[in-house]
Amino acid sequence: MAELQSLEELGGAVDTAAPEAPVHVQKLDAQGRAYATGKRKDAIARVWVKPGTGKIIVNKKDFTEYFARPVLQMILRQPLMITERDGQFDIVATVTGGGLSGQAGAVRHGLSKALTYYEPDLRPILKKNGFITRDSRVVERKKFGRAKARKSFQFSKR
Template identity: 50%
Template sequence: MEVINTIGRRKTSVARIYLTQGEGKITVNKKNLDDYFPSAILRTIINQPLELTNEAGNYDVKVNVQGGGITGQAEAVRLAIAKAMCEINAEHRLVLKPEGLLTRDPRMVERKKPGRRKARRKFQFSKR
């Protein structure tokens, strides 16, 4: 039985996963998937690569995720699972690539600039 280890990132979240043959159990930070991600939308995002490759009940996924918020964490886990599915079978790449699941989303929060209130927001100006 082979363990596949991959990493996925999104914003400031980093997800490390360990994928093994099993019955489809997903554990996130030693908690059940439903407990860690209560939102059905986030659980759907995480299961997307497994559903598209028809491997939903075949693998157990153990996830360590840290940093960022819950949406960034869910998308980091999705990227890591998609990468692992490509390691298992190269033909999965043909299904996952057009859906954009193998692309690292580079969008990050823009830094605050000096002399401004936020990254782009200027202080209130009155001509009087």
């Protein structure tokens, strides 16, 4: 190990290369599927994505049967539409807790994360549209001395 005689030598000894952006790597399980967990309100969805014909199964039912309202079906398919991957992946999801709207949001969140694990190049598109970020809005708790979270009991002067 050589000793440095001046500060000029120190400048040449230190690596001045700028740190590179982190490279995202594909994360797959033994069956070649990408897995992610999505959350929204009280709902938690476990989502598996693998290449296929575009079949979407939610809790062992077709997603059009499970989410009967077209708005919920649209919410669930948004990540596929934006990334132009509709019909290229088979999606299996199990979702628990909350209501149907929260469950659809949880599946969308999980699907977005799973797509980024399968194809890391899709992350900027999904991130820009806000699908990777968990929607942290939850129901406010009820306080004591109140009728609901914020509503007071009716005031009576007499």
